[in-house]
Amino acid sequence: MDIKRNYYEDIELFKSNTILVWSILFLIFLAILPWFIMKYHLLGLSIYIVNLIAVHAIVAIGLNILVGFTGQISMGHAGFFALGAFTAVILVLRWSFPLWIALPVAGFVSSAFGFILGLPALRLKGPYLAIATLGFGMTITTIIKRMEFFGGRMGLQAPKLELFGTPMKDIHYYYVIMVIAVLMTIGAVKLIKTRVGRAFIAIRDSDIAAEAMGVNLTYYKTLAFAVSAFYAGVAGGLYAFILGFINPESFHLIMSITFLAMVVVGGLGSVMGPICGATLMTYLDIKLQAIQDISLIGPALVTLSQKYMSIAGISNIAVIVYGLIMILIVLFEPLGIFGFWIRTKRYWKTWPF
Amino acid sequence: MAIRGVSLEVQERQIVSILGSNGAGKTTILKTIMGLLEDQPDKGTIEFIGKRIDGKDAEDIVHLGISYVPEGREVFPELSVEENLKMGAYTRKDRKGVKEDHERVITHFPILFQRKDQWAGTLSGGEQQMLAIGRALMARPKLLMLDEPSLGLSPILVKEIFGIVKTINGEGTTILLVEQNAKMALKISDYAFVLESGRIVAANVPNVLLEDEDVKEFYLGIRSEESAKGYQRWKRKKRWR
Amino acid sequence: QAVRGVTDTEILIGQWGPQTGPAAPWGAVARGTDLLVKMINDQGGIHGRKFKYFLRDDSYMPAKTKAIAKEFVEQIGVFAVVGGVGVATGMTARDYLMENKVPWGGPVTGVYEWIHPIQKYLFAVYPLYDDEAFNMTGYLHEKLGFKKIAMFYQNDDYGKQGVMGVERYLLKHKIKLVEKVSAEVTDRDLSTHALKLKNSGAEAVIMWTNPTGAALILGESAKIGFKPQWATSSTLSDSALMMQITRGLWGGMITSFFGELPDSNHPLMVKYREAHKKFAPQERWGVFYYAGIIFAEPFFEGVRRAGRNLTTESWVKAMETIKDFQGIGPPITYAGIKDRQGGKHVFYGKVRPDGSIERITDWIRITK
Amino acid sequence: MFGQLIVSGLAVGACYALLALAMVIIYKTSEVLNFAQGEMAMISTFIAFTLLDTYQVPFPYALAITFLFAIVLAIFFEMVFLRQAKDPTVLGLIIITLGFEMVLMGFVGWKWGPDQRALPFPVSNIEAYTFYGLIISKINFWTLIVSLVLMLILFLFFRYTKLGIAMRATQQNQLAARVMGIRTKWIFSFTWAISSMVGAVAGMLIAAMGVLDPPMMMDPLLKGFASGVLGGMTSLPGAAVGGALLGVIENLFGGYVSLSFKSVVAFAIIVLMLCIKPSGLLAKHYVKKV
Amino acid sequence: MASILKIENLTIAFGGIKAVNNVSFEVEKGAIYSIIGPNGAGKTTIFNCISGIYPPNSGKIFFKGEEITHLKPYRVAKKRIARTFQNIELFSHMSTMDNLMLGRHIHMKTGVWRGATFIYKNSKAAKEEIEHRGKVEEVIDFLDLQAARNQFVINLPYGTRKLVELGRALALEPELILLDEPSAGMNLEEKGDMIFSIQDIRDDLGITVLLVEHDMNLIMDVSDRILALNFGEKIAEGLPEEIQRHPEVLKAYLGEEEK
Ligand SMILES: Nc1ncnc2c1ncn2[C@@H]1O[C@H](COP(=O)(O)OP(=O)(O)OP(=O)(O)O)[C@@H](O)[C@H]1O
Numbered sequence A: 001m002d003i004k005r006n007y008y009e010d011i012e013l014f015k016s017n018t019i020l021v022w023s024i025l026f027l028i029f030l031a032i033l034p035w036f037i038m039k040y041h042l043l044g045l046s047i048y049i050v051n052l053i054a055v056h057a058i059v060a061i062g063l064n065i066l067v068g069f070t071g072q073i074s075m076g077h078a079g080f081f082a083l084g085a086f087t088a089v090i091l092v093l094r095w096s097f098p099l100w101i102a103l104p105v106a107g108f109v110s111s112a113f114g115f116i117l118g119l120p121a122l123r124l125k126g127p128y129l130a131i132a133t134l135g136f137g138m139t140i141t142t143i144i145k146r147m148e149f150f151g152g153r154m155g156l157q158a159p160k161l162e163l164f165g166t167p168m169k170d171i172h173y174y175y176v177i178m179v180i181a182v183l184m185t186i187g188a189v190k191l192i193k194t195r196v197g198r199a200f201i202a203i204r205d206s207d208i209a210a211e212a213m214g215v216n217l218t219y220y221k222t223l224a225f226a227v228s229a230f231y232a233g234v235a236g237g238l239y240a241f242i243l244g245f246i247n248p249e250s251f252h253l254i255m256s257i258t259f260l261a262m263v264v265v266g267g268l269g270s271v272m273g274p275i276c277g278a279t280l281m282t283y284l285d286i287k288l289q290a291i292q293d294i295s296l297i298g299p300a301l302v303t304l305s306q307k308y309m310s311i312a313g314i315s316n317i318a319v320i321v322y323g324l325i326m327i328l329i330v331l332f333e334p335l336g337i338f339g340f341w342i343r344t345k346r347y348w349k350t351w352p353f
Numbered sequence B: 001m002a003i004r005g006v007s008l009e010v011q012e013r014q015i016v017s018i019l020g021s022n023g024a025g026k027t028t029i030l031k032t033i034m035g036l037l038e039d040q041p042d043k044g045t046i047e048f049i050g051k052r053i054d055g056k057d058a059e060d061i062v063h064l065g066i067s068y069v070p071e072g073r074e075v076f077p078e079l080s081v082e083e084n085l086k087m088g089a090y091t092r093k094d095r096k097g098v099k100e101d102h103e104r105v106i107t108h109f110p111i112l113f114q115r116k117d118q119w120a121g122t123l124s125g126g127e128q129q130m131l132a133i134g135r136a137l138m139a140r141p142k143l144l145m146l147d148e149p150s151l152g153l154s155p156i157l158v159k160e161i162f163g164i165v166k167t168i169n170g171e172g173t174t175i176l177l178v179e180q181n182a183k184m185a186l187k188i189s190d191y192a193f194v195l196e197s198g199r200i201v202a203a204n205v206p207n208v209l210l211e212d213e214d215v216k217e218f219y220l221g222i223r224s225e226e227s228a229k230g231y232q233r234w235k236r237k238k239r240w241r
Numbered sequence C: 001q002a003v004r005g006v007t008d009t010e011i012l013i014g015q016w017g018p019q020t021g022p023a024a025p026w027g028a029v030a031r032g033t034d035l036l037v038k039m040i041n042d043q044g045g046i047h048g049r050k051f052k053y054f055l056r057d058d059s060y061m062p063a064k065t066k067a068i069a070k071e072f073v074e075q076i077g078v079f080a081v082v083g084g085v086g087v088a089t090g091m092t093a094r095d096y097l098m099e100n101k102v103p104w105g106g107p108v109t110g111v112y113e114w115i116h117p118i119q120k121y122l123f124a125v126y127p128l129y130d131d132e133a134f135n136m137t138g139y140l141h142e143k144l145g146f147k148k149i150a151m152f153y154q155n156d157d158y159g160k161q162g163v164m165g166v167e168r169y170l171l172k173h174k175i176k177l178v179e180k181v182s183a184e185v186t187d188r189d190l191s192t193h194a195l196k197l198k199n200s201g202a203e204a205v206i207m208w209t210n211p212t213g214a215a216l217i218l219g220e221s222a223k224i225g226f227k228p229q230w231a232t233s234s235t236l237s238d239s240a241l242m243m244q245i246t247r248g249l250w251g252g253m254i255t256s257f258f259g260e261l262p263d264s265n266h267p268l269m270v271k272y273r274e275a276h277k278k279f280a281p282q283e284r285w286g287v288f289y290y291a292g293i294i295f296a297e298p299f300f301e302g303v304r305r306a307g308r309n310l311t312t313e314s315w316v317k318a319m320e321t322i323k324d325f326q327g328i329g330p331p332i333t334y335a336g337i338k339d340r341q342g343g344k345h346v347f348y349g350k351v352r353p354d355g356s357i358e359r360i361t362d363w364i365r366i367t368k
Numbered sequence D: 001m002f003g004q005l006i007v008s009g010l011a012v013g014a015c016y017a018l019l020a021l022a023m024v025i026i027y028k029t030s031e032v033l034n035f036a037q038g039e040m041a042m043i044s045t046f047i048a049f050t051l052l053d054t055y056q057v058p059f060p061y062a063l064a065i066t067f068l069f070a071i072v073l074a075i076f077f078e079m080v081f082l083r084q085a086k087d088p089t090v091l092g093l094i095i096i097t098l099g100f101e102m103v104l105m106g107f108v109g110w111k112w113g114p115d116q117r118a119l120p121f122p123v124s125n126i127e128a129y130t131f132y133g134l135i136i137s138k139i140n141f142w143t144l145i146v147s148l149v150l151m152l153i154l155f156l157f158f159r160y161t162k163l164g165i166a167m168r169a170t171q172q173n174q175l176a177a178r179v180m181g182i183r184t185k186w187i188f189s190f191t192w193a194i195s196s197m198v199g200a201v202a203g204m205l206i207a208a209m210g211v212l213d214p215p216m217m218m219d220p221l222l223k224g225f226a227s228g229v230l231g232g233m234t235s236l237p238g239a240a241v242g243g244a245l246l247g248v249i250e251n252l253f254g255g256y257v258s259l260s261f262k263s264v265v266a267f268a269i270i271v272l273m274l275c276i277k278p279s280g281l282l283a284k285h286y287v288k289k290v
Numbered sequence E: 001m002a003s004i005l006k007i008e009n010l011t012i013a014f015g016g017i018k019a020v021n022n023v024s025f026e027v028e029k030g031a032i033y034s035i036i037g038p039n040g041a042g043k044t045t046i047f048n049c050i051s052g053i054y055p056p057n058s059g060k061i062f063f064k065g066e067e068i069t070h071l072k073p074y075r076v077a078k079k080r081i082a083r084t085f086q087n088i089e090l091f092s093h094m095s096t097m098d099n100l101m102l103g104r105h106i107h108m109k110t111g112v113w114r115g116a117t118f119i120y121k122n123s124k125a126a127k128e129e130i131e132h133r134g135k136v137e138e139v140i141d142f143l144d145l146q147a148a149r150n151q152f153v154i155n156l157p158y159g160t161r162k163l164v165e166l167g168r169a170l171a172l173e174p175e176l177i178l179l180d181e182p183s184a185g186m187n188l189e190e191k192g193d194m195i196f197s198i199q200d201i202r203d204d205l206g207i208t209v210l211l212v213e214h215d216m217n218l219i220m221d222v223s224d225r226i227l228a229l230n231f232g233e234k235i236a237e238g239l240p241e242e243i244q245r246h247p248e249v250l251k252a253y254l255g256e257e258e259k
C-alpha cells in the first residue's frame, strides 16, 4: 500500500468526475423539467404533482434517516408533517413571517417534538415503538383539531405568498421546493457519511457495541428522531403552501404508512432510495386511476366489473394494483427500487461478459 | 463456490473429523448435508443410510436422524434453558427416552440444570455452547454433526467434551466432527479429512495424518523448535498469502 | 375567441369524489351526475353540444383533489366543475378554480366555505347545514314541543356546522343543550356516547353524523333502553339504507330532505328513474346517487339559459337569472351577485316502521 | 354509570382482544406485524354476508364455509407472498402485509361496493341481558364468552403442546428451529390459518354489533394492535388482558374525563406503560447479553 | 508502577445467582492482566461491569484513581476504556473503515449541522474527518487489515472480523483495553498472530490489557499476572507460573491430569 491515499475521497460528494457530470446534468434536467411538463404534460404530470413528489421525497429522506439508518420505526410521521404544515401556515398567517424563516422554524418545531417523542421511544423496539409513534401521530392531529388556534377541525387556509409583487404559482414553488429538496438531499448524504451518520448506523447494527465505543445512545436516538422530524417539518411547511388549505383530518395514519412504504419500497438505508420510492408511490397514487382510461384495458375492466364485480367499486382496481406493486417490489427486490437500479448498473458495467 | 469436488464417507459408528483452516469450507459441508443452504449443491449427491438426502428440507433430514450443533451456538435466546432442551427433542415421541436423555445431558453439564429457568440468551458464552451440544444430544440422533464444539469452553470442559463425544460414539452414535483443535480431534477420531479452500487435500486415519509433515505444521502447530517466533510469523504469512 | 372546454359540439366538465377509501359511499354522488349527463346527451345535449364528463377518484385526500383540479384545468381543460364531494378536499381546489375562472356548480356539502366569501364562479346548491340544524331544532322545539334536546355529532367540519346551527337556535331562545356528544369518524365503539346521552335525560336527540355512526349510536342506545325522538340531517335521508343497517331502528326518525323521495311520483323523478334503468341499472337508486342529479341540475339550467354562445361570463349571468327553479331538489334562487347559495329549503319527513317516509312538511325555507 | 362503563368496556375489550390474539399468534412465530389482519377478517365477513344474505345459507354452514375461506386466504397469502420474499427484513414484511391490506380492501370495494350493510346474525345486538342493573346486550355477552373460550383453548393449546414453544423458537431463530426438526413452513401456515380464523370471528362479531362495510376493521384493528402491545406482543394471555384493559380504560376516560380524547388517551396510556415496562405487561423484557 | 484499574469487592447477582462475588483486584499500568476461570465463572460479567453495561450490586471500580462504578457505557468509553466482545459485536453493514472510524467517535466533534453542511475540503468537518481517517489508517496498518479496508464486515471471515473488532477498540486510543476471548474460533496460525498483536498493543502502543481467554498457551505466553475465578469468586491471583500450579485452578479449570 504505497499509494498515498487522499482520505477526502471517501467523504467527497462527487467521488468521480462521472458522478459530478451526471449530477450536473441532473440539476439541469430539474431546471428545465417544468418547461417539458407544461408543454407536453409528460406522463400526465403537472408541476403540482412534481412538487408533491419532491415534498414527499423530503419526508422520505428524513424518515429513512430514522428507519433505514438508525433502525427505529416510526408510524407517526404524518404527525410531524402536520406540525410543520400548521406551524408554517400560522407563522405566515398570524405573524406574517416570510417563508424562508417560517420553513426552518416549522422544521425546528417538528424536530423539538421529535426529540420529545424520542425519549419514551428510547427503550422501545419493533411493534412497541410502532405503536408508540403511531399513537403520537394520532395525538398530534387530535390536539390540532381541538384547538381553534389551529383553525380547529375546519383547517387553515394558507396565505397566498408573493414573489416580487406577483403571487406565487406552482412554477415558483417548484424552484423553491427543488432548491430545498436538493439541499436537504445533499445534507442527508453528507450527514450519513460523517460522524453523526456513522453513529446512527452503528446504533442500528449493534446498539450495545455503539454505546461501548462512546456513542451516547439516548442522545443519538433522540437526535435521529429530531433530524427526521425536521425533514418532515420542513416538508410539511412546503406542503401547506402548495396545497393552499390544510385540515388536520388529512394527516392521518394512512399518510404515515404511505411514507413508510415509500422508504421501504424505494430502498432502506440509502439516500436515493426514498427519493425513488416517493416518486413512484406518489405518482401511482395520483395517476393509477388512469388504467380505466387506457384504451383496451379500460372497457375490459368495465365489462369485468359489470359481470362479476360491481360497477360502483370499479375505482378500487387502482387500489388493488397499488397494493400489488408494493408487494411485488418488496418481494423481489428487498433493497427496493434503488437495489434494482444498482443491479442494472452492475449488469451494464460488466455487460459483454 | 465454497466447496468443490468433495467426496467423503462416514462409516457407521465412527468418529470422523474434518480439519482445515478458517474459511476452508468445513461449515459449508455440514450445512449442505443439513440442507440448510439456499442453493443446493450444483453437482453431486448426498446419501444417508442408503437414501438420497440432497435437495431435502432440513426438517426432513432431522427426522431421518441427523442432528447438528451449528457454528456459533444458535440457541433460542428468549427460551429458557429447559425449553431449549425440549426443542432438541422436538422430533421425538418417546417420553421415557427423552427423560433419560435429559438426565444424561444434565449429568454431562450440571450447570445447565442450575440455570434451567434462565433465558438462554443470558447464559455465558460457554454455557450456551454446552446448551447447544446438550440440545443436539436430546434428539438421540443416528448421526451427530458438531461444528467446533469446543469453541469458548474452558480447558477442562474441552477435555470433557471430547470425552462425551467418545462416550456417545460408544453408545452407537456416528459422529462427524469439525474442529479447530486438531490435536484433540485426531486423538479421538477414527478417520479424518483435511480440507483446504474447498478441496480435500488429505484423508486418512489419524495415525497416518500425524506423520504428515504439512499436516503437522499447519494444523497441529507442531513446529521446529529452533525457529524464532517472529521470523516464523513472517515466513508463514508469506507462504500462505 | 375560444372558451376552455367548449367546442362546437362538446362541453367538457369534471367532478371529483371519493370512489375508494372510507368516504367512498359519498362517491355515489359523482356517479349520479354521470347519469344526468348521459340522459342529457341522449336527448341531444344542450344547444347542440354534448357533454363529456370526467369523473376522478380522490379517495377524499386533499392532495389528490388538488391534483385532479389541476388536471381538469391544465390538461383536460374543462369548462366547469360540477359537484365535488367534501369540504377539506374542495377547499384545496376552490381558490385555484376561482383564480382560473372555472365555473363550479353545486359542491356536495352544505357549508359556509362555498359562499363566504362570495366567489363569483361558485354556485352552491346544497342547503346550509347550519341553517338546516337551526331550523330543525326549531321544528322539534316549537312544533313538537321538545324541551330537553341533546346533540350527537361527528367530529369534523360537517358535524361541527350542525352543532353551530343547533346552538345558535338554543342560544336565541335561551334554552340549554342538555348534552353534546361527539364521535370520531373512525370510532366503532359508541357505547360510552350512548350512555352519556341517556344520562342527560334528553327527550330529543339531533344527530349530525355519517350512516355508520348513526347505526352504531342507535344500536347502543336501544341496547341500554334509551328511546328519545331522534332527528337527523339530510345527509342521512337515505332511509332504505339506514333502515337496513340499523336493523329497523331507523323507524320513527325525523329527517330533513334536500330532494324528492326515491319513490316519488314527481314527473322528473319518474324520468330519472327510467334513465337509471336504461343507463346504469347496476347502481342502487339511493338518495346519494340521485343527489348527483340534484346538485348538477342548476348547472345545466345555467348552460341552457346561457344559450348557444356559452362563455364563462355568460354562464354566470345566466345562473344569476335563476329564480325558483326546481328540479327534484329544493327550489333554487340566485338573487343577484351577492347570493351564491341556491338551495334554501328542506322538507321534513318521518320514517314509518316499514322504512317508507311520511312527508310531514312541504319545502320549508331555512335560510333567511 | 361506573358499572355500566366497565361492562361495556369489557365488551369492546373482548373484540380488541380477539384481534390482538390474532396478531399475537402471527407475531409469536414470525415477528411479522400483520396489518392485513383487519382486512382479512373483513373479507371473510363479507363472504359470510354473501352466504347468509344472498344465498340464504343456514348460519352454521355459512360459518363453516367462512372459516374455510379464512384459512385458505391466510395460507394463500403466507405461501404465495410472504414466503417468497427473499432476504426479507421485518419492515419489508410489514410492507407486504400493508400491500395485501390494500389489495383486499380494493377487492372488497370492487366486489361489494362501498355501501354499508347489516350482517344477518343469529344473536341480536339490541336485546340485552340485565344483571344486577347492569345491561349487557346479548351479542356483547356472547362476544365475551366466545373470546374467553377461544382465548382459553388457544392458551392451553400453545402452553401444553410442544407447538407453543416451537412457535417462539421459530421466531427467535429460524435456522436453529429447522435444525431441531421443527417444520417452520408448516408452523407459519398453521399459525396464519388459526390467526385468520380468530380474525374472522372478530370480524363477524364486530359487523354484527355495528355495520358491515369495507373500512369497518380499521379502528378495531388499531385498538387490537394496541392491546397486543399493551399485554406484550408475545403473550396470549397478554392479548386478553391488554384488550380488556384498553376497553375499560377507554370507556372510563370517555365517561368521566373527555369523550373527544378517548381514542387518543388509549395510546397515551400505552406509551406511559411502555416506558415502565418496555415489552408490555405480560411479556418478559429481554436485553441482549454480550 | 501505579495501578490503572482497581476493582474493590465487586458483587453482582442475577436473580439470586451471584455471578460475581466480592472480587477485588488491581491492574498495573502497562501490564497484560488475564482473567481465567471455568465457563460461567463471571469473567464477561466483570467486563460488563467495568464498561458500564451492568450496574454492580456493590463494590467499586476505579480507573486511574477515579471512580467509574455507575457510569454509563459511553461515559466509560470517554475515559478511554475500550473493549471487544465475546460474540463479535461489529456494525455488520458498515465497512471495516467505518467500523474503525466509529472507534474514533469520542475524539471527533462534528455534529448534525456541521456534518450536513460542509462543502469543501477545508471545512472543519471535512478536515476532522480526514485527520481521523489518517489515524484509522495507522490502526489498519498495525493489524494488517488493508485487504479488508473497504469491505462490509459481514462478508469477512471470522478471524478477520475478530481483528476488526480489536482494531475498532484500538481506534479509540484507549488507555485500557478489555479483550474478551480474542482468539476464540481462530486457527493456530491466527492464534499465533494474536499473541504478537496483544504484545504489540502493550509494547508499541503502551495500552494496558485486561484479557479473558480460554487458550492456555496464549495466556501463558502473554500474561504478566493472572486472576482465576470460579463461581464468581476469586480463587487465585498471581504470576502465570503460580497460577498454572495452583491446585484449585488445576482442579476447577485446567483439569488435573495431563501435562
Ligand atoms: N452464503 C455464502 N455466500 C458466499 N460465500 C460464502 C457463504 N458462506 C460461506 N462462504 C464462503 O465459503 C468459504 C467457506 O466457508 P465456511 O464457513 O464453510 O468455512 P469454515 O471452514 O467453516 O471456516 P471457519 O473455521 O471459519 O468456520 C468461505 O470463504 C466463506 O467466505
Ligand SMILES: Nc1ncnc2c1ncn2[C@@H]1O[C@H](COP(=O)(O)OP(=O)(O)OP(=O)(O)O)[C@@H](O)[C@H]1O
Pocket: B115, B118, B122, B123, B124, B125, B126, B127, B152, D289, E014, E019, E037, E038, E039, E040, E041, E042, E043, E044, E045, E046, E086
Ligand atoms: N443478564 C443475565 N441474566 C442472568 N444471568 C446472567 C446474566 N448475565 C450473566 N449471567 C450468568 O452469570 C454467570 C456469569 O456469566 P459470564 O458471562 O460472566 O461468564 P464467563 O465467565 O464469561 O463465562 P464464559 O467463559 O463461558 O464466557 C453465568 O452463569 C451466566 O449465566
Ligand SMILES: [Mg+2]
Pocket: B026, B027, B028, B071, B147
Ligand atoms: Mg465454520
Ligand SMILES: [Mg+2]
Pocket: B124, B125, B126, E043, E044, E045, E086, E180
Ligand atoms: Mg464470557
